[in-house]
Amino acid sequence: MKVLKFGGSSVADAAQIKKVKDIILSDPARKFVVVSAPGKRFNSDSKVTDMLYECWEAHANGIDASPMISAVVRRFRYITDEIFADRECKLDLDALFEEFAQDVYSGKGRDHIASRGEYLCAKIIAEYMGFEFIDAKDIIFFNENGVVDAKKTSSAIRKRVFGISGVVIPGFYGAMPDGSIKTFKRGGGDITGSIVARAVRPMIYENWTDVDGFLMANPKIVDNPMVIKYLTYREMRELSYMGASVLQEESIAPAREAGISINIRNTNNPSAEGTMIVDESLLNDEEDTGAITGIAGNKNFKVITVEKEFMNEEIGFGRKVLEVLEKYEIPFEHMPSGIDTLSIVINGEALKGNVTKVMDEIKEAVNPDNVTMEDGIALIAIVGRKMVHNVGTAARILTAISKRGINVRTIDQGSDELNIIIGVYNDDFDEAIRAIYEEFAN
Ligand code: ASP
Numbered sequence: 001m002k003v004l005k006f007g008g009s010s011v012a013d014a015a016q017i018k019k020v021k022d023i024i025l026s027d028p029a030r031k032f033v034v035v036s037a038p039g040k041r042f043n044s045d046s047k048v049t050d051m052l053y054e055c056w057e058a059h060a061n062g063i064d065a066s067p068m069i070s071a072v073v074r075r076f077r078y079i080t081d082e083i084f085a086d087r088e089c090k091l092d093l094d095a096l097f098e099e100f101a102q103d104v105y106s107g108k109g110r111d112h113i114a115s116r117g118e119y120l121c122a123k124i125i126a127e128y129m130g131f132e133f134i135d136a137k138d139i140i141f142f143n144e145n146g147v148v149d150a151k152k153t154s155s156a157i158r159k160r161v162f163g164i165s166g167v168v169i170p171g172f173y174g175a176m177p178d179g180s181i182k183t184f185k186r187g188g189g190d191i192t193g194s195i196v197a198r199a200v201r202p203m204i205y206e207n208w209t210d211v212d213g214f215l216m217a218n219p220k221i222v223d224n225p226m227v228i229k230y231l232t233y234r235e236m237r238e239l240s241y242m243g244a245s246v247l248q249e250e251s252i253a254p255a256r257e258a259g260i261s262i263n264i265r266n267t268n269n270p271s272a273e274g275t276m277i278v279d280e281s282l283l284n285d286e287e288d289t290g291a292i293t294g295i296a297g298n299k300n301f302k303v304i305t306v307e308k309e310f311m312n313e314e315i316g317f318g319r320k321v322l323e324v325l326e327k328y329e330i331p332f333e334h335m336p337s338g339i340d341t342l343s344i345v346i347n348g349e350a351l352k353g354n355v356t357k358v359m360d361e362i363k364e365a366v367n368p369d370n371v372t373m374e375d376g377i378a379l380i381a382i383v384g385r386k387m388v389h390n391v392g393t394a395a396r397i398l399t400a401i402s403k404r405g406i407n408v409r410t411i412d413q414g415s416d417e418l419n420i421i422i423g424v425y426n427d428d429f430d431e432a433i434r435a436i437y438e439e440f441a442n
Contacts, residue, residue, distance in 0.1 A: 001029050001031055001032070001200070001202045001203065002027070002029045002030050002031065002032070002202045002203060002204050002205070002206055003031075003032040003033075003034070003193060003196050003197040003200060003202045003204075003205045003206070004023075004024065004030055004032065004033050004034070004193075004205075004206045004207075004208060005033075005034040005035075005036075005171065005189060005190060005192070005193030005194075005205070005206070005207050005208065006020050006033065006034070006035050006036065006208045006267065007036050007039065007189065007190070007207075007208065007209045007210070008036040008037060008038060008039020008040070008047055008048075008049075008189075009039045009040065009209065009210040009267070010036075010208050010209065010210065010267040011035055011036060011037075011038050011039070011121055011125065012038045012039050012040060012041045012045075013038065013041050013078065013079060014078065014079045014081075014082035014083050016267065017079060017083055017124075017125060017128065018083070019267050019268070019270070020035075020125065020208070020267065021128065021129060022270075023208065023267065023270050024129060026270075029202075029203070030206075031165050031166055031167065032161065032167050032169070032196055032200060032202070033125070033129075033131065033167065033168045033169070034168075034169045034170070034171045034189065034192050034193040034196055035118065035121050035122050035125055035168060035169075035170060035171060035189070036117075036118060036121070036171050036172065036189040037049045037052075037116075037117025037118045037120075037121050037172070037189075038075060038076075038079070038117065038121060047117075048072060048075055048117035048121075049114055049117045049172075049186075051068060051071055051072050051075070051117075052072060052113050052114050052116055052117055053110070053113070053114055054068045055068040055069055055072065055104050055113055056104065056110045056113040056114070059104050059105065059107065060107075060110075065104050065105070066101075069100070069101045069104055072100070072116075072117075073097045073100070073101075076093075076097070076120055076121075076124065077093075079124065080093055080124060083124075083128050084128070089127060090127060091123060091124070091127045096120060096123065097120075100116050100120065103116065109180060109181065111173065111180075111181050111182050111183040112180065112181040114172075114173075114183050115136075115170070115172060115173035115181050115183055117172075118136070118170035118171050118172045118173065118189065119135070119136075119170045121170065122168045122169060122170035123168075125168050126167075126168035129166065129168065130166065131166035131167055131168045132164050132166060132167050132168070133167075133168055133169075134160055134161065134167050134168070134169050135169075135170065136169055136170045136171070136172075136173050136174050136175075136192060137173070137174060137175040137179075137181055138156070138160065138175070139153065139156045139157045139160050139169070139174075140153050140156075140157075140173070140174025140175065140192065140195060141153050141156065141174055141175055141177075142174055142175065142176050142177070142182050143177065144176075144177055146176070146182060148174065148195065150195075150198070150254075153174070153195060153199065154195075154198060154199040155199075157195075157196055157199035157200060158199050158200065161200060169192065169196060170192075171188070171189025171190070171191075171192035171193060172184055172188050172189045172191075172192060173192075174192075184250075185250075187248060187251075188248075188250075188251070190207060190247055190248060190251035191248075191250055191251045191254070193205060193207060193251070194251050194252065194253070194254040194255040194262075195254045197254065197255045197258065197260050197262075198254040198255060198257060198258040198260070201258060201260065202260065203261075204260070204261050204262075204263050205255050205260050205261070205262045205263070206262075206263045206265055207247065207262055207263065207264050207265065208265045208266070208267045209246070209264060209265070209266065209267070210266060210267060210268055211246065211264075211266055212227045212266045212269060212272045212274065213227040213228060213229075213246075213264045213265075213266070213272070213273075213274040213275030214227065214228045214231055214236070214239070214244070214246050214264060214275040214277075214294070215227060215228065215244075215294075216228055216293070216294050216295065216437065216441060217294065217295045217296075217433055217437045218243075218244070218296070218433070221430045221433050221434065222433065222434055222437045225437065225441070226441055227272070227274070227275060228275050228293055228294055229273070229275065229276065230275070230276050230278060230283060231275055231276070231277050231278070231293060231294070232277070232278060232279065232280040232283070232385055233252060233256045233277060233278070233279060233280075234280070234385075234418060235293050235294065235383050235384070235385060235418065236252065236277050237249065237252075238296075238381060238383045238418060238419050239293075239294050239296045239381070239383050240296075241381075242296035242297055242298060242379065242380075242381040242383075243296050243297060243298045244294065244296035246264055246275075247262070247264070247277075252277070256279075259279055261276055261277065261278045261279075261282065262276070262277040262278075263275070263276050263277075264277070280385060283385075290384075290386070290440060290442060291384060291386055291387070291390050291393050291396070291440055292382050292383065292384035292386070292387065292393065292436075292440045293383055293384040293385060293386070294383050294384070295380060295381070295382050295383070295433055295436055295437060296380075296381050296383070297378060297379055297380035297381060297429065297433060298378065298379055299376075299378040299426045299429055300347075300348040300349075300376065300377075300378070300426065301333065301345050301346060301347060301348055301377040301378065301379055301423065302345075302346050302347075302348050302351060302355075302373055302374065302375055302377065303343050303344070303345050303346075303373070303374045303377050303409065303410060303423065304343065304344045304346065304358070304359070304362070304371065304372070304373050305341055305342070305343045305344075305370075305371070305372050305373075305374070306321055306341065306342045306343075306344075306362060306366065306368045306370075306371050307340055307341045307368055307369050307370040307371070308340060308366065308367070308368040308369050308370075309340050309369060310340070311339075311340050311341070311342065311368075312339060312340070314366075317342070317366055318335075318337075318342060320365040320366050321342060321344070321362055321365065321366055322344075323365065324358055324361045324362050324365055325344070325346075325358070327361070328351075328354045328357070328358060330346060330350045330351060330354070330358070331346075331347070331350055332344050332345060332346050333345045333346065333347060333379065334379070334410070334412045334421060335412075336410045336411065336412045343410055345377070345379065345410065345412075345423065348375070355373065359371055359373060374409070376425055376426040376427075377409055377410070377423045377424070377425065377426070378423065378424055378425065378426045378428070378429035378432075379421055379422070379423050380421065380422050380423075380424065380429070380432055380433060380436070381419050381420075381421045382397055382419060382420045382421075382422070382436060383418060383419045384418070384419070385418060387417045387418065387419070387420070388416075388417040388418075393420070394411075394413065394420055396439055396440070397420060397422065397436055397439070398411075398422075399439075400435040400436055400438070400439035401422070401424070401432050401435050401436065403435065404431055404432070404435050406424055406428040406431060406432050406435070407424065407425065407428070408422050408423070408424060409422075409423040409424060409425065410422065410423035411423075
């Protein structure tokens with residue numbers, strides 16, 4: 001049994017929805033389907049969810065929302081006219097669209113209106129598939145604080161889907177204790193998929209999108225990077241944190257908790273196997289990767305370096321420096337240190353206008369020989385579960401970079417040896433990533 005989630009681009013128009021149908025029908029295990037609202041069909045197109053926010057906003061500001069409502073209805077009519085051209089549609093589409101218009105005119109909440117994209121899409125796809133529609137408001141429950149009540153939700157899902165072999169559920173929303181609708185954050189349809197998976201415990205949670213999987217490096221920097229076949233949850237977290245994005249962190253958590261593997265798949269290329277995100281205990285050696293699994297990174301960090309002779313002997317030195325950051329609520333990313341130096345890598349934006357104050361207060365706190373701040377540093381994370389076992393990965397990384405004449409500003413290896421993070425100047429970022437990719441891709 002499998003849970004499937006189809007993202008906005010997979011249900012953007014009738015042609016895409018036909019692909020979705022073929023995918024579902026090609027495997028009898030594909031029983032539980034979660035869908036997003038129709039997304040963009042081409043670059044300059046609008047996502048239905050964005051159009052819905054416009055409907056709500058117009059009405060809330062006393063502007064006539066009818067042109068926006070008609071535009072949403074038109075998007076759905078394009079779909080239904082085509083997919084039901086040669087078959088009967090038992091749904092009363094006119095009534096559904098009218099109900100949606102009344103929701104807007106009667107001043108229903110912002111989240112309620114935003115959720116209608118998923119609601120209508122799921123109704124239509126359920127009818128098209130001959131599957132049962134189950135409303136997310138009847139199975140996904142938030143508590144008073146707006147957090148999903150996992151127990152109540154899981155038991156409602158299990159009860160509701162029991163014995164049914166073909167279900168379509170709208171993603172992105174659930175119900176508050178008073179019955180009103182609340183949405184997840186943008187892109188939150190994936191969270192619904194993961195929550196449904198946690199409840200029904202399928203073999204696999206398939207997340208269907210428009211890329212072949214999680215790539216080993218950013219395709220804007222590296223030409224045609226390899227798809228990562230197996231990725232552990234922990235590696236995924238490290239790569240996402242450093243800027244690689246396919247799935248949001250929150251959308252992994254429920255499936256991860258239940259130990260369910262997530263398979264990222266491409267609706268436009270269903271024969272590609274995609275990426276499997278798994279618990280490391282499920283991996284055996286044949287399925288393992290090369291020396292590294294993936295590379296990700298970000299630009300625009302700042303590095304504060306504090307120098308003081310015999311710093312290592314001074315108890316509380318690091319704490320005093322970090323207390324200054326704490327006072328200004330500045331989180332830090334890494335803290336590589338030498339014998340007489342301590343460097344703190346900080347996200348450029350986090351410092352805001354406090355640069356001089358922070359530097360002055362560090363001087364006051366620890367009376368250093370020197371404090372400097374360097375701007376425009378990029379961090380590159382090289383992530384891989386195999387690094388623990390392989391001798392020489394760091395050497396290969398540094399050799400590859402140095403061969404291109406790139407100066408490495410900082411190096412940091414986590415003690416769990418899951419990643420090596422190196423800092424280079426912003427201008428060297430792309431070239432350094434290419435150098436590392438070419439060294440390890442095979
Ligand atoms: N439709 C929602 C959005 O555009 C949720 C989703 O697609 O996952 O953010």
